[in-house]
Amino acid sequence: MKQYYQPEIETAPREKILEIQNEKIVKQVRHVWDNVPYYRHLMEKKGVTPDDIKSVDDIRKLPFLSKDDLREAYPYGLLGTDLKDCVRIQSTSGTTGKRVVAFYTQHDIDLWEDCTARAIVAAGGTKEDVVQVCYGYGLFTGGPGLHGGSHKVGCLTLPMSSGNTERQIQFMMDLNATILCCTPSYAAYIGETLAEQGYKPEDNHLKAGIFGAEPWTEEMRQEIEKSLGIKAYDIYGLTETSGPGVAYECEEQNGMHINEDHFYAEIIDPETGEVLPDGTKGELVFTSLDKEAFPLLRYRTKDICVLNRVPCSCGRTHVRMSKPMGRSDDMMIIRGVNVFPSQIEAVLLKEGYTPNYQIVVDRVRNSDTFDIYVEVAPDQFSDLMSQIQLMEKSLESALRTMLGIGPKVHLVAPKTITRSEGKAVRVIDKRKLH
Amino acid sequence: MAITQLSVFLMNQPGALVDAVSAISGAGANIRAMSIAEANDFGILRIIVSDSDRICKLLGDKYLISKTEVVAARMDDRSGALYPILAVLSEANINIEYMYAFTGSGPDEAYVVFRVNDAKTAEEVLNANGISTLSDENLKL
Numbered sequence: 211m212k213q214y215y216q217p218e219i220e221t222a223p224r225e226k227i228l229e230i231q232n233e234k235i236v237k238q239v240r241h242v243w244d245n246v247p248y249y250r251h252l253m254e255k256k257g258v259t260p261d262d263i264k265s266v267d268d269i270r271k272l273p274f275l276s277k278d279d280l281r282e283a284y285p286y287g288l289l290g291t292d293l294k295d296c297v298r299i300q301s302t303s304g305t306t307g308k309r310v311v312a313f314y315t316q317h318d319i320d321l322w323e324d325c326t327a328r329a330i331v332a333a334g335g336t337k338e339d340v341v342q343v344c345y346g347y348g349l350f351t352g353g354p355g356l357h358g359g360s361h362k363v364g365c366l367t368l369p370m371s372s373g374n375t376e377r378q379i380q381f382m383m384d385l386n387a388t389i390l391c392c393t394p395s396y397a398a399y400i401g402e403t404l405a406e407q408g409y410k411p412e413d414n415h416l417k418a419g420i421f422g423a424e425p426w427t428e429e430m431r432q433e434i435e436k437s438l439g440i441k442a443y444d445i446y447g448l449t450e451t452s453g454p455g456v457a458y459e460c461e462e463q464n465g466m467h468i469n470e471d472h473f474y475a476e477i478i479d480p481e482t483g484e485v486l487p488d489g490t491k492g493e494l495v496f497t498s499l500d501k502e503a504f505p506l507l508r509y510r511t512k513d514i515c516v517l518n519r520v521p522c523s524c525g526r527t528h529v530r531m532s533k534p535m536g537r538s539d540d541m542m543i544i545r546g547v548n549v550f551p552s553q554i555e556a557v558l559l560k561e562g563y564t565p566n567y568q569i570v571v572d573r574v575r576n577s578d579t580f581d582i583y584v585e586v587a588p589d590q591f592s593d594l595m596s597q598i599q600l601m602e603k604s605l606e607s608a609l610r611t612m613l614g615i616g617p618k619v620h621l622v623a624p625k626t627i628t629r630s631e632g633k634a635v636r637v638i639d640k641r642k643l644h
Numbered sequence: 645m646a647i648t649q650l651s652v653f654l655m656n657q658p659g660a661l662v663d664a665v666s667a668i669s670g671a672g673a674n675i676r677a678m679s680i681a682e683a684n685d686f687g688i689l690r691i692i693v694s695d696s697d698r699i700c701k702l703l704g705d706k707y708l709i710s711k712t713e714v715v716a717a718r719m720d721d722r723s724g725a726l727y728p729i730l731a732v733l734s735e736a737n738i739n740i741e742y743m744y745a746f747t748g749s750g751p752d753e754a755y756v757v758f759r760v761n762d763a764k765t766a767e768e769v770l771n772a773n774g775i776s777t778l779s780d781e782n783l784k785l
Contacts, residue, residue, distance in 0.1 A: 594742075595688060598683070620684075623707070
């Protein structure tokens with residue numbers, strides 16, 4: 211028997227979904243116009259008023275929002291309600307200088323948790339299940355998002371947060387966890403550790419995993435499924451739109467259903483901003499249809515993917531998005547954390563290094579390696595090895611503070627970073643993720 | 645009166661040292677003493693050359709290079725000769741960061757090179773205890 215969390219909406223006829231979207235977008239644009247002066251100015255600049263938006267077809271008349279807008283409007287500039295009506299803040303992992311903070315009313319939390327509940331049920335979750343959440347808890351949306359959905363479904367929730375693999379495994383085995391929620395690389399690591407400890411895949415009670423927050427491949431899926439003896443489901447989301455659960459996989463494991471009653475998706479040409487027809491690869495843009503506190507319209511995710519409207523055998527009628535196939539900016543996701551080369555450059559300059567550096571990212575045994583090669587500056591050079599190593603350590607620590615994850619720093623001689631046509635190649639990503 | 649050591653930043657990879665040595669020999673300089681400190685990714689080549697100012701300028705175009713004052717103490721090339729030198733430095737509370745040695749041109753003549761926290765004091769106490777030290781002038785052969 212097929213399971214849905216909210217069958218009436220998850221399997222609604224397309225006309226019904228469109229009707230809901232049309233109704234919500236008219237209200238939402240009015241809400242933003244009345245309450246978010248930042249976006250109202252953008253609309254005015256484009257000569258659009260709420261009267262121009264009569265259905266989702268009119269969304270394309272609206273201006274885009276980008277991460278730059280979020281930084282400029284930090285922290286309250288895109289707030290759509292009074293602060294006293296908000297109940298939660300979440301924030302993105304590492305960003306340059308200013309972080310992105312997102313606000314939630316109780317209504318926003320509810321709809322977000324409905325989305326993650328749908329994902330859990332789509333992965334086979336029922337109130338009989340024990341859900342082990344080892345996404346980070348805190349400002350990161352991973353932990354709180356899946357935690358809330360697990361409660362909604364009525365699962366017994368293990369709020370483990372990330373790290374401490376020994377303890378994760380002990381709880382998993384002793385308390386018979388059935389659904390695992392974490393990043394795919396951590397799932398792979400848990401699988402390896404279990405094997406090292408002599409456990410066979412059939413020794414655990416897990417039946418499914420819901421993995422997201424970083425790019426992963428079909429090969430990695432197969433490896434995780436084999437090592438843990440589970441079915442592995444992808445989940446997608448971003449803090450700007452709410453968090454994980456904007457889209458999720460069903461048992462078909464062939465694209466992620468976007469929760470279209472809450473989020474309207476478009477694919478655009480990242481260069482021109484032109485809306486592209488379904489089935490075309492382009493940048494994913496989300497419009498939040500009913501969030502109150504952080505109602506982003508036409509937010510550019512920078513994720514490159516494809517939308518698929520072919521009906522799914524699972525019975526869900528919501529459009530499916532492909533796994534992101536790349537980025538339209540230079541952001542990297544390393545160990546689940548967003549990293550921009552510009553952040554690294556800022557730290558180097560602040561610490562007195564030249565901005566000649568190279569980032570090398572690789573995936574070894576399903577875990578990301580993160581190395582930064584930095585040219586030593588003349589005034590930093592010393593005949594004392596201990597002093598140079600101290601410098602290296604202090605740079606590593608400054609980078610860890612800025613990025614939220616620790617790279618390995620390698621100091622190299624001046625003028626040794628490879629330059630092609632005079633321009634240094636900043637990032638070498640050896641992971642085959644797309 | 646201490647002597648000048650040149651320190652050169654080299655990558656820890658095949659070919660790095662031979663390139664540096666070739667540049668030094670190309671300049672007609674004689675390496676009197678050398679040592680290498682190594683880390684995972686890089687190393688520091690420390691050399692005493694006959695004409696440090698000229699070599700430093702010459703290599704500076706291509707290499708990250710720095711000058712450091714070190715103390716070169718003369719000792720006999722025999723068992724037990726190092727002990728009194730170290731005892732004098734220890735007595736004066738001088739800390740040795742690193743050291744290496746080379747033999748001199750005369751029979752039984754050796755030199756030990758010290759990188760210390762205070763080269764001036766080190767040289768003074770050594771000389772006061774009858775231990776002679778080299779100056780850059782002595783190195784010009």
